[in-house]
Structure formats: structure tokens, C-alpha cells
Amino acid sequence: MNKKISFVIGFIALSLGLSGYVSAQQTYTSFTPGKIWKDDKGVHINAHGGGIVAYKGVYYWFGEHKIEGEIGNTAQVGVHCYSSKDLYNWKDEGIALPVSNDLTSDIAKGCILERPKVVYNKKTKKFVMWFHLELLGKGYAAARSGVAVADRPTGPYTFIKSYRPNPGKMPFYAAGTDVKDMVNCQQPANESDGFFCRDFPGGQMARDMTVFVDDDGKAYHVFSSEENLTLHLAELTPDYLGHTGKFIRIYVGHQTEAPALFKKNGTYYMIGSGCTGWAPNAARWFKASSIWGPWNYMGNPCQGEGANITFGGQSTHVLPAPGKKGEFIFMADKWAPKNAIDGRYLWLPVKFENDKISINWADEWDLSVFKK
Numbered sequence: 001m002n003k004k005i006s007f008v009i010g011f012i013a014l015s016l017g018l019s020g021y022v023s024a025q026q027t028y029t030s031f032t033p034g035k036i037w038k039d040d041k042g043v044h045i046n047a048h049g050g051g052i053v054a055y056k057g058v059y060y061w062f063g064e065h066k067i068e069g070e071i072g073n074t075a076q077v078g079v080h081c082y083s084s085k086d087l088y089n090w091k092d093e094g095i096a097l098p099v100s101n102d103l104t105s106d107i108a109k110g111c112i113l114e115r116p117k118v119v120y121n122k123k124t125k126k127f128v129m130w131f132h133l134e135l136l137g138k139g140y141a142a143a144r145s146g147v148a149v150a151d152r153p154t155g156p157y158t159f160i161k162s163y164r165p166n167p168g169k170m171p172f173y174a175a176g177t178d179v180k181d182m183v184n185c186q187q188p189a190n191e192s193d194g195f196f197c198r199d200f201p202g203g204q205m206a207r208d209m210t211v212f213v214d215d216d217g218k219a220y221h222v223f224s225s226e227e228n229l230t231l232h233l234a235e236l237t238p239d240y241l242g243h244t245g246k247f248i249r250i251y252v253g254h255q256t257e258a259p260a261l262f263k264k265n266g267t268y269y270m271i272g273s274g275c276t277g278w279a280p281n282a283a284r285w286f287k288a289s290s291i292w293g294p295w296n297y298m299g300n301p302c303q304g305e306g307a308n309i310t311f312g313g314q315s316t317h318v319l320p321a322p323g324k325k326g327e328f329i330f331m332a333d334k335w336a337p338k339n340a341i342d343g344r345y346l347w348l349p350v351k352f353e354n355d356k357i358s359i360n361w362a363d364e365w366d367l368s369v370f371k372k
Helices: 003-024 191-199 307-312
Strands: 048-055 058-064 078-084 091-098 112-121 126-134 144-150 158-163 209-213 219-225 230-236 243-250 257-264 267-273 283-288 296-299 314-320 328-334 344-353 356-360
Touching: 048 328, 058 112, 078 112, 112 209, 126 209, 126 219, 209 257, 219 257, 257 328, 267 314, 307 328, 307 344
Parallel strands: 048 112, 048 314, 257 314
Antiparallel strands: 048 058, 058 078, 078 091, 112 126, 126 144, 144 158, 209 219, 219 230, 230 243, 257 267, 267 283, 283 296, 314 328, 328 344, 344 356
């Protein structure tokens, strides 16, 4: 081949390659809820039902890795991790916790592994991941919590165990609680109490969940329990790897899932949803002056068109806005059950008026909406 022609062909190939690289490195300067959101490799971010932990100026986003088709709603790969310094642009850090090819493992490939949340334990200097786990081939019958640990935020995470929390433990009640509001397994007052008493010996069901670390370093596990009829808020051990046995029940008998907990000026807030499968429904929020309650139901935080279906999404996490004390970002998933990998992310600013919150839709927004 003529050297000149060879050079031209090589130059064109290089140019095309660089062009592809540049397009893959799309730089974001804003959030566009519900649109395809690409990582540093030009691939739609794959971290569904996720949460974010900040460490040394870097944000780490963990979520369910989905694949094409309905089978993608089972765990075929594991928990994916991404990192970012600005929340707009995300680097693919790979699979932090892979599922196992050992079919006898609790986290065997094909199990259901949902809503992974990672927190950092300052005392043990470990990163701890909790998630909702359903055993392979058992549908949603297991209703377990799984826990894994790592030395670095990106992992690899080592799976430790899965189980149902707080076996043989009765709920904690704040001083002044009326006896009629306490569980009585001799005469259950409602269906939810009946499920609680049924599961009392072996531990309580634990499905949709989050983990929250308070200002004093204590961590709490919040999860849908009692056949999803009631939320439990349970204290974790100092190493964050187990439960202490102290817990409360929230909004008994009202089918709440997808909890996301945060705190501002000494007040605790929590956003969740109803239980309508993959279909979106109206969000709901709660507040309390103490982590141990009482937690008061406050209605739907969303406003405007689409508020009755949370703009097509479902809560997964509430993230403190970077450098904006007392400001928060609502994170939700727009599920795509027929093609799980196409699930989208709805991130929206949380607005405060006194101690009430609201969430409004925005086609596009950036962190400048938060005043310093």
C-alpha cells in the first residue's frame, strides 16, 4: 500500500477513535431527571435502587446492576459502584459486590438483591453495605437483610451473612405510649400485629430498606416489615454489622416501602412510598423530633403535575447537597420492569418551608438552586 494512503487511513482511524472517546466523555453540568445518564465510558449508569456515601471529598453511588429484559430484575451480576466529585459526572468503578456462582450461597446468581446502601464506620474504618435479600428460587418469601464489608469504598465487599432482624425482641416504646398501641400477641389488634407475632421467634421480615448514620455515629436500619404493612427502624451494633435488638414500628398497618431518612436542624425526616409493585404511586413523608419517634405522617411531599405518582418514580435515598448545609437532594428510580437496564433516575431538590418539605418537578436543574 502507498505510504501516503496508509498514513491518511491511519489518521482517519485515529480521528474516529478520538471522536468516539470524546463523545464517551460527555461532561454534565446539570441534572436532567428521567433522561439517559451516561458514565465516563458513555454507558447509561447502572445503579438502581441505590444510595450514596461521601468519603474524603468523593461521592460513591451504589446500586443494583441490571441487565436486559425482565430477568434483569433478579441479581445476575451484583452491586455496581460509581464515583464522582461533583455529582454530575460519574466514573465506573465496577462491581463492588458480585453475586456468587455457588448456588448454595445466600447471594447466589439469580437471587433478589435490592436497595444496597453503604455507610462508613469511623471507629472500625470499614465500609458496610446492607441490602434486601431474597434467596434464589424463593420469590419474596425469605425477606432477609444481607450485610457485607470492605476496607475501601469501591470494594471488593465481602459478604458476611443474611438473616431476619431482631428475633425474639419486642419493640421499644417511648415513655407515655398507651398500652393499646403496644403489640399484644395474645390478642393481636390488627393484621400487622398478627404478622409481627407470627415472625417473633425467627426474626422480622425485612424488605425495602435504607441505613442512616446519625450525628453521634450511631447507625439505624429502616425496612419494610410485617408483609410490608409496617416500617421498622432498628438500631445497629457499634460495628454496623448487626442489630442491637432495639427497634420501633412506624405507621403500623399502612404498607410503606422505599424509605429514605435524613436529618436537618435536629428534626428527622423520612420519605417513602406505598406498595403498588413496579407501578409508581404517591410518595409520603414523616417527621420526628427523636429517632425513636413518635413519627408523624405528613402526607405527600410532591407538588404539581405528576405528584400523585411521584413523577413516575419511587424514593431510594435523600442526599445532603455538597457544600450546602441543610439542603438535600431527593433520589428516586423510574423502574422499567420489562427491560430493567433501562431504568432511569429522578433527582430533584428538596425544598423546606419552616419544618415542612416539598418536591417539585424540574426538566433540568443544577446545584445553584441551593443558596449558600
